[in-house]
Amino acid sequence: MASAATPASVLPRLTDAATRPPAIVLRHLTDAHCHPTETPFSAESMEQLDITVCAMSTHQNDQSLVRDLALRYPTKIVPCFGYHPWFTHRISLTAAPSKDEHYRDLLIGRGIEPSAETASAFEELLPRLPEPITLAQVLSDVRHNLGEFPTAMLGEVGLDKPVRVAFDHTEWPPKLSPFTIPLDHQLEILEAQIDLAVELGRNISLHSVKCPQVTVDLLARMQLKHGEKFQDIRVDVHSCSLNPQVWAILQKRHSNVFISLSTTINGRSNNLRALIAAVAPNRLLIESDYYDIALCTEQCVEILNLVASVKGWTIEEEWSEEAPPEADWGAVRRLEANWNLFKHGK
Known part of the structure; x- marks a missing residue:
């Protein structure tokens, strides 16, 4: 997840217009x-x-924003509803205690006497x-929203071991508190959301940072x-930070697990090319993980070019509705087939 306040200077260079496929292909x-x-x-x-x-x-606060966007642009938006691990500290597993008690027990620990520094940070936060x-x-909220959109996915949900609670998430760069969100707490919330997705037969966009074995x-x-x-459902490990060896384990054990990659996040890693090479050709998706809709296409074109380069695929410059033999498919047709395989599940 790229912050809405992320300055353009820290994000990867956008693809030159000359490398951009025509609209008939991008569609x-x-x-x-x-x-x-x-x-x-x-x-x-x-x-x-x-x-x-x-x-x-x-x-x-943004579940309704995604819902409204999907209602306005139903042919361009696949809505995804879920609660991200960065915000799971806001969720109580049982009937909510007082605000102070909930956050104190979760972030400091029940019965633990904090240091003066920790207590000061907590009082500020x-x-x-x-x-x-x-x-x-x-x-209940996720169930309602998924029920409203038959093709909606569960997302973004997941696990993030090192994430620290921000004093103000809307600032960039955010001032971070010393508090992390216990992984057991994140897991319980994630598993409950996955249970719901399985019950409703919905695919999942999964966040996983610094917790490969978990x-x-x-x-x-x-x-x-x-x-x-x-x-029967599909799981997309998005902007996957897993190393190629761990991905190979998941790919072998789970025929329903896919991977989507971006230059926005994965471009920071030295193993991106190795990870692309390790992914089976029919399990690979692309993404922007971007916050500006005007630039999502360009970010996708950038990762498209990299994927095509690593996999040795051509990128189509024109499009025929009558598909050529699979051996002659270009990168876009392959990725479209992968998306359809992901979208439709079993």
Whole structure:
């Protein structure tokens, strides 16, 4: 997830216009993960959008924004509803205690006497935090939104081991508190959301940062718990930070797990080319993980070019509705086939 306040200078260079496929080709691309509701956008930018985008929600305040965007542009937006791990500290697993008690128990620890420095940071942070909501409320909200859109996905949900709670998430760069969100707390909220997705037969956009073994164990546990119903949905590990060896394990064990890559996030890693090379040709998706809808296409074109280079695929300069033999497919047709395989599940 790229922050809405991320300055352009820290993001990868956009692809030159000369390398941009024509609109008739781009129309067959899907951005598997982006955050277009994080910044204001114009009707003109939506009308000029050549690709389909999967618009993620992350916390209580943006679920309705994604819903409204999908209602306005149903042919261009795949809505995704869920609660991101960065905001799981705002969620109480049981009937919400007082605000102070909830955050104190979660971030400091029940019965733990904090140091003077920790206590000072907590007193600065607490007034900036919202009243906690319950996991039951979260699940009710997600269920309602998924029910409203039959093709909607669960997302963005996941795990983030090192994330620290920001004093103000809207600032850039954000001032971070010393508090992390316990992984057990994140896991319980994530598993409940996955259970709901399995029940409703919805695909998932999954965030996983710095917890490879926990992610491997989670997917194995979901497979064991839900069996064939878990196999019937698809899981996209988005902007995957897993190393190629861990990805190879997941790819072998789970035929329903895909990977989507971006230059926005994965471009910071030295193993991006190796990861692309390790992904089976039919499990690979692309994404922008971008917050500005006017630039999502360009970010997708950039990762498209890199994927094509690593995989040795050509990029189409024209499009025929009658598909050539699979051996002659270009990168866009291959990625479109992958998206359709992901989208339709079993």
